[in-house]
Amino acid sequence: MKTNTWLIRREFWENRAIWMIPAAFGGLLILAALFSRVNIPVLNTHVETHDFGGIFLFAIGTAFYLVMSLYAGWYLLDCLYTDRKDRSILFWKSLPISDASTVLTKLLVGLVIIPLVYFLAADVTALIAAFIVSIRARAAIGTALWQPDVWWQIQVLWIYVIVTTAIWYLPVAGWLLLVSAWAKRAVILWSILPPLALVLVERVFFSSHYVGEALNSRLMGLPAAAFRAGWKDGSDVEINGHVPGSIWRFINAGGFFTDAHTWIGLAAGVLLIVAAIQLRMRRSEI
Template sequence: MKAFLSLLKSEHLEHRAGQLWTPVIVSAILLVLLLGGMLYEGSMLINVTLEDTNVDVRSVEDVLEAIRTDLGPEKAKPVLQAIAFSSTYIALLPVLLIAALASYFIMLSSMHSERADRSVLFWKSMPVSDLKVAVAKFLSSSLGTLLFAAAVGIATALITAICYAVAGSTATATPEWQSAIHPAVIGSTALLAIATCLFYVLWAAPVYGWILLASAWAPRSPLLYTAIPPVAIGILEVLTTRSGSWLMREIGTRVSGSMLHIDLPLGNVLYSPSGLAGMLMNQIATMAASAASPRFWLGLVFTVLCIWGTSEIRRRRIA
C-alpha cells in the first residue's frame, strides 16, 4: 500500500502544474473579479434589460431591487436564491471543466513521457509491478486531477461566502442569499462536487483507459495514436451505415458528462436551507442510479482491459 501511495505522490509531483496550479490560478482570477466588483460596485454602470423596462443601475442592490420590482416580491424570491447560489459557487464550474480538459492531456503524456525521458529505467528497478504503475497513473491523471480541482473550487466558494458575509450589504443579508451560504448547503455542495468527479471519471473511464493504452503503445506523438483509430472507425461507420457514428456519439456523451444527468431546479421554487441541501443530495442519488446501466459496467470492463494492456506493453517494452 505504501508503494502505491508513493506512486500516486510521484505522479502528482510530476504533473503538479496541471493538477494543482491550473485550478488555483483560475480560482484566483475569479476571486480577483469578485473582490473588484465588491469594492467598485458603486462606480460601475450595469445595464439590465427586463421584459418591459430598461433599467440603468449602479450597484448589486439595485440589480436585485430591479428584479423584485419587475417580477414581484414572491416570484422574485426563487430567482434571487438562484442568483445567490450561482454567485457563491460559480468557481466550481469553470475549475472542474478546465480540470477535466487537463486530465485528458495529463493521461495522454503519462506513459509516453516516462519512456521519452528514460525515467522508466529507474521505475523498473523498483519493486513495483507494472500493473500498479498503470493503475496509479490512471487514478492520478483522472480522479486525482478532478479532486484537486474540486477541493480548490470548494475552498474558493468558502472564501466567496466569507467575502459576502464580511461585506454585509443589504443584498447578501436577505433570506434568499443566506440560504445559499448555509453550512448545510455548503457541505452538500462539496459532497455533490466530489460525487460529480467520481461518477464523471467512472463514466469517462473507457476514454481515459484508451488514452492510457495509446500513450503506452505510441512510439511517438501519442495524440495521433490516440485519435486516429477511433476517427478511422467513425469514418468507416459513417460510410457503411449512413446513419452517423455510434462510436463518436459514445465518446462524446462520456467526455461531455451528459450521462450524469445533473439538473439543479433553481429559480422556480424557493427552498429552505435544508430543502436546498436535500435537493443537492438528490442529484448524487440520481448519478448513483445511472450506474445501473449496462453501458456503465461494459465501459468499466473495457477500462480494466485497457489498464491491463497498458501494464503488459510497459512490461515488455522500454523504448
C-alpha cells in the same frame, strides 16, 4: 500500500501543475471577485436568495471542473509517454514496482486525486470569493452567500460528480493511458485519430454512425443517466414544489448504476487498462 503512497507522491513531484493550475485559477477568480464590477441582482424572495448561494458555488465548481477535465485528460495522455521519452522508465523499472501499480496509480491520480485537488481548490476559492463579494456588496447578498445547508449540498454534489465521472470516463482514461504507453510520438494525434477514423470508416462503408454516437454520448459533459432530466437547462418543473434550491433533485444514483452504458463502459475501460499495463511491461523506449 507503502509503495503506492510513494508512487502518488512521485506524481505530485513530477506534475506540479496538479496543484499549480488550480491554485492559479483560483487566484484569478479571487482577483475577479476583488476588482470586477459587482453587479448583484436584487433578491426578492427567500427562494431566490437560497438559489443564489447555490448558483454561486455551482458556477465556481463548474469552472474548476472544466479546467480539471482538460488537465486530467492531458495528464493521462502524457504520463506514461513522458517516462519513455526522457528514458526515465529505465530508472523506474530498476525498482521493485510492478507495472500494474504504476499504471493504476496514474489512473487513480487522473480520475480521482486530480478531481479532489480541484474540488478542494474550488472550495477554498468559493470561500474567499464569497467573503470578498459579501464585503463589497454588503447587506442582502451576504446572507445569500453564507448558507451552510447549501454549502453541504454542493459538497455532496461534487463528490457524487467525482465518483460517477470516474466510472463513466474509465474507458476514456483507459484509452488515453493505452496511447500514452504505446505511441512513439504525437500522443494527442494518436489519441484522436483512431477513433475519428473508426467513425469515418463506419460512415463510409456501413453508412451507420453507432461509433460516433457512442463516442459522443460518452464524451459530452457529465453522464446523463446520473442526473435527473432537466438538470441541464433548469427546466425541472418540480423546482418550485420542492424544498427551494435543493440539490438532491439533480442526483439520480439509481439511474446511473442501472444504466447498461455505465457497465459497458466500465468493462471497456478495464480491458483498455489491462492492455495499457501489458504495453508498459513491454515498451521501454521510444
